[in-house]
Every structure is written in C-alpha cells, then in structure tokens.
Amino acid sequence: MKMIPTHLKPFVTEQHYDRYTPIDHxxxxxxxxxxxxxxxxxxxxxxxxxxxxxxxxxxxxxRVSAMNECLSKIGWGAVIVNGLIPxxxxxxxxxxxxxxxxxxxxxxxxxxxxxxxDIIHEAAGHAPILFDPEYRSYVxxxxxxxxxxxSMKERREVFExxxxxxxxxxxxxxxxxxxxxxxxxxxxxxxAIIGLSEAEKVSRLFWATVEYGLIGDMNNPKIYxxxxxxxxxxxxxxxxxxxxxxxxxxxxxxxxxxxxxxMQSQLFVCKSFEELMEGAQSLTNTMAFRVGGTESLEKxxxxxxxxxxxxxxxxxxxxxxxxxxxxxxGEAIYVNTTGETALTVNSQQLKGHGKDYxxxxxxxxxxxxxxxIALEACCDQDLKNLGMVEGNFVDILFVSGISVSGRIISIIxxxxxxxxxxxxxxxxxxxxxxxxxxxxxxxxxxxxxxIVSAYPGAADPASYFSATIQQAESMKExxxxxxxxxxxxxxxxxxxxxxTFPDECIQELCDINNELNRSYPNDWLLxxxxxxxxxxxxxxKQLELPIKEELNExxxxxxxxxxxxxxxxxxxx
Numbered sequence: 001m002k003m004i005p006t007h008l009k010p011f012v013t014e015q016h017y018d019r020y021t022p023i024d025h026x027x028x029x030x031x032x033x034x035x036x037x038x039x040x041x042x043x044x045x046x047x048x049x050x051x052x053x054x055x056x057x058x059x060x061x062x063r064v065s066a067m068n069e070c071l072s073k074i075g076w077g078a079v080i081v082n083g084l085i086p087x088x089x090x091x092x093x094x095x096x097x098x099x100x101x102x103x104x105x106x107x108x109x110x111x112x113x114x115x116x117x118d119i120i121h122e123a124a125g126h127a128p129i130l131f132d133p134e135y136r137s138y139v140x141x142x143x144x145x146x147x148x149x150x151s152m153k154e155r156r157e158v159f160e161x162x163x164x165x166x167x168x169x170x171x172x173x174x175x176x177x178x179x180x181x182x183x184x185x186x187x188x189x190x191x192a193i194i195g196l197s198e199a200e201k202v203s204r205l206f207w208a209t210v211e212y213g214l215i216g217d218m219n220n221p222k223i224y225x226x227x228x229x230x231x232x233x234x235x236x237x238x239x240x241x242x243x244x245x246x247x248x249x250x251x252x253x254x255x256x257x258x259x260x261x262x263m264q265s266q267l268f269v270c271k272s273f274e275e276l277m278e279g280a281q282s283l284t285n286t287m288a289f290r291v292g293g294t295e296s297l298e299k300x301x302x303x304x305x306x307x308x309x310x311x312x313x314x315x316x317x318x319x320x321x322x323x324x325x326x327x328x329x330g331e332a333i334y335v336n337t338t339g340e341t342a343l344t345v346n347s348q349q350l351k352g353h354g355k356d357y358x359x360x361x362x363x364x365x366x367x368x369x370x371x372x373i374a375l376e377a378c379c380d381q382d383l384k385n386l387g388m389v390e391g392n393f394v395d396i397l398f399v400s401g402i403s404v405s406g407r408i409i410s411i412i413x414x415x416x417x418x419x420x421x422x423x424x425x426x427x428x429x430x431x432x433x434x435x436x437x438x439x440x441x442x443x444x445x446x447x448x449x450x451i452v453s454a455y456p457g458a459a460d461p462a463s464y465f466s467a468t469i470q471q472a473e474s475m476k477e478x479x480x481x482x483x484x485x486x487x488x489x490x491x492x493x494x495x496x497x498x499x500t501f502p503d504e505c506i507q508e509l510c511d512i513n514n515e516l517n518r519s520y521p522n523d524w525l526l527x528x529x530x531x532x533x534x535x536x537x538x539x540x541k542q543l544e545l546p547i548k549e550e551l552n553e554x555x556x557x558x559x560x561x562x563x564x565x566x567x568x569x570x571x572x573x
Contacts, residue, residue, distance in 0.1 A: 002068070002077025002098055007461035011089050012079045015064050015103045021482065022489035024105045025060050026525055030567070031111065031120050032058040034232045037570050042235065044215055044224040046135060050128030059497075062123055064101050071099065074131055084117060084163045087146060087199055088456060094143025099126055107172055108525060111563065112233030113263065116166035125226030126210075134273040135224065141280045142206055148289040148455035150299040150307070151199035161186040162260065169261060183261065198287050198299065199456075201254045205283060208253035209276055214238070214269040218245055221269045232566060234263050245269050250279040289455035294332040296454035297324055308344070308459045309335070311366075311448025313376035315419035316344040316459040319355075319362060325430065332451070333400035334435060336363040343446065344459035345414050353420075353444065355464060363436060364446040365402045365428070372399065374449045376417045383411065388421070402430045406443060418447045485520055488512050492529050501539040509533065509540065513547060524554050528567040535571050 004012060036058065040048055055070035056062050068078040079093065081100040093100045102117035130136045165182040168174045196204075212228055214221035228235050237243065243263075246252060248270035256266065270276055288296035292310075300307035300321040310316040319337030327333050340355035341362040369375055369386075375396075378386070387394050388408060396404040406426025412419055426443035428436035436443050458464035482490065491512060495505050513530055516523055527547055534544040555564040 002072065002075075002096070004077075004079060004098065005092070005096060005461065007458075007465040008089060008092060008096075011081055011085050013082050013103075015080050017061075017063055020061050020105065022486045022493060023108060023525075025493065026489050026529065027105060027108055027111055028061045028120060029059055030525060030528070031230070031232055032056075032124060033570055034566055035124065035229065035235070037573075038232075038235055039223065039229065042223055042239070043229060044129065044132075044222040046132035047129045047224065047229060050131035053131050054127045056123060056127065061105065061119060064103065064123070067099075067101070067123060067127060071127065071130065074133075074136065076130060076136070078123075078127070084159075084166060087151070087159065087203060088149075091143045091146025091149075091202070092457075094139055095147045096143075097140060099130065101127075109172055110169075111525075113231050116169065121226060121230040125228075125230030129224055129226075129229070132273070134277070138273055138276045138280060139210060141277060142202065142210065145280060145284050145287065146199070146202040146206065147457070148287065149198035149202045150288055150303045150454075150456055151305070152197045152302055157192070158186065158189045161189040165261065196254065197302075201283065204256060204258060205250060205253045205280070207258045208256060208268045209248075209270065212238075212264050212267055213248075213276075214245065214267050215272070216269070218247065218269050221245065225267075227264075228267075233562065237263050238267055243267055248275065248279070250283055253279075254283075289453045292450065292452040292454065294324075294326070294330065294451070296451060297321060297332050297335055300454045300456075303456060305456060306458060306464070307454060307456050309451050309454040310459070311376070311419075311446055312450050312452045313417045313419045313446075313448040314345055314414050315350070315446050315448065317362060317364070317446055318342045318344060318458040318460070318464055319358070322361075325435070327400050333367050333398070334363065334365050334402060334430065337361045340464075342458065342460070342464050343420065343444070345419060347459055349460045349463040350412070350420070358444075362444070362446075363428070364444075365398055365400065365404070366448065366451060367402075368399045368449045370397045370399055376419065376447045376449060378418055379416070383418070393425075400430070402428065402435070404428050404443075404445060406438070409442070421445050421447060484515075485523065485526075488515060488520075489526055489529075492526060492533075496529070496533060501537055506539055509543060513543060517550070522554065522557075522560075524551060524560050524564055524567075527551050527554070528564065528571070531567075532571050 053070065055066045064078050064080050071078050076097045076099060078099045078101050080103050082102070085100065090100055099122070101119060101122040104116070104118050106118045106120060130139065165186050168178050168182040209225065211225050213225040215224050216222045223229055223235060223238065228238055244266040246266055246268050248268040253268055284290055288299045297309060300309060301324060304320065306318065306320055308316050308318045317337065319341030320339055321335060322338040323336040324332045325334035338361045341358040342355045343350040343353035383389065388411070390408050390410060393407045404423070404426065406423030408421060409424050410422045423443045423445065425438050426436060427434060427438050428443065491508060495509065509530060516527060527550055530543065531547045531551065534540040534547060551564050555561050
C-alpha cells in the first residue's frame with residue numbers, strides 16, 4: 001500500500017460505502033455506460049485500455065480500496081478525500097503517486113456535468129489513463145511543481161469562494177438567489193487578484209491538460225482530460241463547433257482562465273504526452289523553488305503563509321516571511337519571519353531549532369562577508385583566521401553593511417559547510433538601525449551567501465505541521481432509511497443482477513412502472529433502466545412500448561432531452 005506522508009493524513013477520510021443510495025449507484029451506472037458507449041472511439045487509447053485495468057466496474061460505484069490495489073500495480077495508490085482540498089495538498093498527493101478521490105457522487109439533477117469534485121470525475125476520469133507510463137509521469141511532475149508553487153492570500157480567498165460555489169451548485173435545495181450570490185462572491189474574489197501567482201499558473205496548466213486536454217491531430221483529436229472523460233454532456237459537446245480547438249502551449253494555457261461552472265468554450269490540443277512533460281519542465285524553470293534569489297523571497301513574502309527558503313549552505317528556514325531588507329540594487333540582504341519558525345537541514349529539523357524554540361520568528365543576513373568571503377565555505381582554519389571560534393567575541397561585517405557583534409557559543413556544520421552560528425550578547429545593525437538587540441537573547445544566524453530556493457510549506461512537514469490540521473470530515477451522513485423511490489431503484493437493480501424473469505419478477509417490474517406513473521412522473525432514469533430490461537428480454541416485451549412512450553413524453557422537457565436520447569442510443573444500438 002502506498003505510504004501517505006504524515007502531514008497529509010488529516011486530509012484523508014473514509015468512503016463509508018454503505019451510505020451510497022440505490023439512486024447514487026444508478027447515476028454511476030448511467031454515466032459509465034454512456035462513457036463506454038461514447039468514448040471508445042473518442043478517447044485516447046490509454047483511457048480505453050486503462051478502464052480494463054483500473055478495477056472500475058460499470059454496474060456499481062467502485063470501492064476505493066479495490067482501486068488502490070489495482071493502482072499499486074503501477075506504483076501508485078488512491079486515497080479518499082473530502083471534496084475540495086487545498087491545491088497544495090492535492091498536488092503533493094499526486095507528486096507522491098497518490099490519486100485523491102472525492103467519494104461524493106453528483107446528484108441526478110447534475111448528471112451531465114457538476115462543478116464539484118465527485119467519484120465519477122476522480123475514479124472514472126483520472127484513474128484509467130494513469131496506466132499509461134508517459135502520462136503518469138506528467139501527472140506526477142505537475143504534482144511536484146504544484147506542491148512547490150507559491151499562492152497569494154487573495155488566491156486562497158478565491159479557493160474558499162470556489163468551494164462554497166460548488167457546494168451551492170451541487171445542493172438541490174439551493175435557490176437561484178443563493179447560486180447567484182455565491183457566483184458573485186467568486187467573481188469579486190477573482191477580480192481582486194492582480195497578476196498570476198505560481199499556483200494559478202500551475203492550476204491553469206493542470207486545468208487545460210489533465211482536466212480538459214485533447215491530444216493528437218488538430219482536426220481529429222482524442223480526449224485525455226478527466227473533466228471531459230467523466231462528463232456525459234461535455235465529452236460530446238467538446239467535438240462540436242461551439243468549442244474552439246487551439247494548439248497547446250504552456251503560455252496559451254496559462255493565459256486562459258478556468259470556467260468552473262459551465263462547459264468549456266475552448267480546448268487545447270497537444271501532440272503527445274512527451275510535449276506535455278516538456279511544457280511542465282519549462283514552467284518549472286521559472287519558479288521560485290528553482291530560481292531562488294530575491295525574487296523567490298518576494299514570492300514567499302506575498303504569499304503571507306508558511307514558506308521555506310534554503311541557503312546555498314544547505315540550511316533551510318521555515319516560517320512566515322514578513323519583512324525583507326534590501327540593498328540599493330534591490331537585492332535582499334536580511335530576511336525576517338514572524339511566528340513559529342523552524343530550521344532544517346537535509347529535510348530534517350535541526351535539533352533544538354524547532355518552532356517551539358523559534359516561536360516568535362527568526363531573522364538572518366544573506367550575503368558575503370567583506371573581502372567577498374563566503375562564510376559557509378570556510379574551513380576550520382579559515383574560521384580561526386577570522387577569529388570565529390567558540391567563546392570568542394567577534395565583529396562580523398557583511399558586504400551589505402550588516403554588522404553582527406557578539407560572543408560565539410556554537411558553530412554547526414553540515415557536509416563541511418557552515419550552516420548556523422549562535423551568539424550571546426549579540427547586536428545586529430545596519431546603517432545605525434538595530435535588527436537584533438542583545439536583550440532579546442541568543443542570536444542564531446543562518447549562514448549562506450545566497451538563497452537557492454523558496455517554496456510554500458515546510459522543509460520537514462511532519463515536524464512542523466504535527467497536530468496542527470484538524471481531521472477531514474467524512475462524507476455525507478447516512479440516510480436513516482431508503483425513500484420509496486430509492487426502494488424502487490433497489491428492486492430494479494436486484495432483478496437486473498439476478499437476470500431471471502419468472503412471473504413474479506415480471507409483475508414486480510409492472511408494479512414499479514405503475515408506481516412511477518402514480519408518484520414519480522418526472523423520474524426518467526429508472527424508466528430508462530426498466531426500458532433497458534424490457535427491450536432486451538422477450539418476457540418483458542409488453543412493458544417496452546408504454547415505457548418508451550412515457551420517456552418520449554418526458555424528453556419534451558429540455559432538461560431531459562439529451563439524457564433520454566443518450567439512454568436510447570445505448571438501448572437501441
């Protein structure tokens with residue numbers, strides 16, 4: 001079984017399989033039958049092949065535990081999450097070869113398309129195509145990039161607004177006014193964003209490829225995006241003239257916003273999965289975790305969230321960056337964090353330097369010492385020549401003009417690099433301004449002449465985030481009892497599974513149809529299931545014509561037209 005990183009476990013929940021209703025299973029079955037029927041010649045061959053290998057059945061919602069076993073054959077796994085999770089968590093799971101699956105399922109009223117993550121989208125859309133090694137590598141690569149992409153405070157507010165909108169859109173009890181309010185709030189939060197964060201760039205690239213990508217020839221592309229593969233309506237809509245097909249490029253994908261509450265009006269067509277990988281790597285080369293320097297610290301500062309920055313000595317600092325001091329050229333020469341901060345080396349928290357010890361923040365200079373000396377590269381003799389020996393009182397002057405004056409109490413090295421020097425009775429100044437006062441206690445100075453990387457989150461997340469995230473909520477509460485309509489669905493499913501039709505079963509199906517006409521005149525899906533049986537079994541032929549006429553009448557309502565037409569297309573192949 002794939003190991004889940006400790007700090008991600010709080011986002012994992014349980015499936016509670018017994019809470020799915022017979023209507024839930026019928027919704028799954030309808031979509032899967034449609035997908036098998038429609039996608040066999042429209043989807044990339046990797047998806048069609050993967051359906052056979054992924055442990056996904058047509059008749060019933062899959063158990064994620066069974067999917068996990070199938071994915072383990074390719075070195076991946078599956079875990080259950082509760083709907084929308086933070087983007088950083090989603091991407092880090094993918095980076096670790098773990099497919100997050102939301103176990104909720106769309107309502108019957110949203111059967112063609114839902115803005116909320118659900119098990120049809122996650123399991124039937126994402127999982128099958130992961131069995132292609134090239135595509136799987138791309139998904140894991142973009143997961144790695146997304147996990148280290150900086151967001152902004154405003155972007156997190158957009159995420160919360162989007163979460164609320166998907167909840168409202170999926171809830172059948174939501175009024176038109178509530179939907180409009182949620183939509184307006186999302187638009188307001190989106191409009192408040194100036195410029196694109198790294199996280200938004202990755203999100204848009206993910207959306208245009210993994211979720212809604214086409215592949216192959218521009219004039220006859222195939223589907224590989226999970227959003228298309230899991231949508232009965234959109235898998236057909238995407239091939240109409242209403243959808244513009246554009247050649248894939250990272251730049252074009254990033255420039256295109258993500259419509260989340262309606263079908264896509266444009267889609268990008270890549271030539272191959274190899275082209276996707278090349279695009280992802282080109283984006284990587286522009287990001288803070290790869291570029292480093294002042295630019296990366298500025299992104300950490302704008303994120304207003306826990307971030308890690310790493311020095312060229314190998315020491316990393318995890319905390320919320322809240323201030324940068326720059327020289328006349330605009331280069332950062334001193335960085336401050338606020339609140340709980342931890343120091344790390346080789347992805348392991350440095351002993352005695354966790355967030356409890358640095359609970360109020362941390363500050364340290366960046367750069368060379370006067371004489372262009374890289375302190376991190378100094379050997380023991382070099383340090384001795386500089387007077388930097390434990391017990392000595394020293395005055396250290398940086399090229400930037402920062403002065404550190406105090407008594408050295410310890411020098412810590414890692415792989416011959418000096419990474420941390422601690423002082424007592426220490427004062428740190430710049431141009432007459434005190435950056436650290438001796439009465440504040442011990443001064444721990446991270447050593448490094450430049451920042452080589454910065455990224456959101458912690459260098460040692462298991463230590464930094466321990467017990468700080470509440471456990472995710474489980475899926476919906478179980479129904480106390482089945483409704484009358486759900487009981488009818490269950491009866492039809494049971495008869496279909498037995499596949500024998502003695503007189504009592506025939507009578508029961510007739511009674512079910514009569515009850516539909518009496519109490520549920522607008523239920524089209526169960527009628528389709530009855531018609532499926534009636535059209536294929538000689539014993540039930542007397543039911544076929546009346547049910548078909550009922551469905552034809554229902555199909556006059558615009559909301560049901562395509563759904564019933566699509567159902568007919570499978571029954572009467």
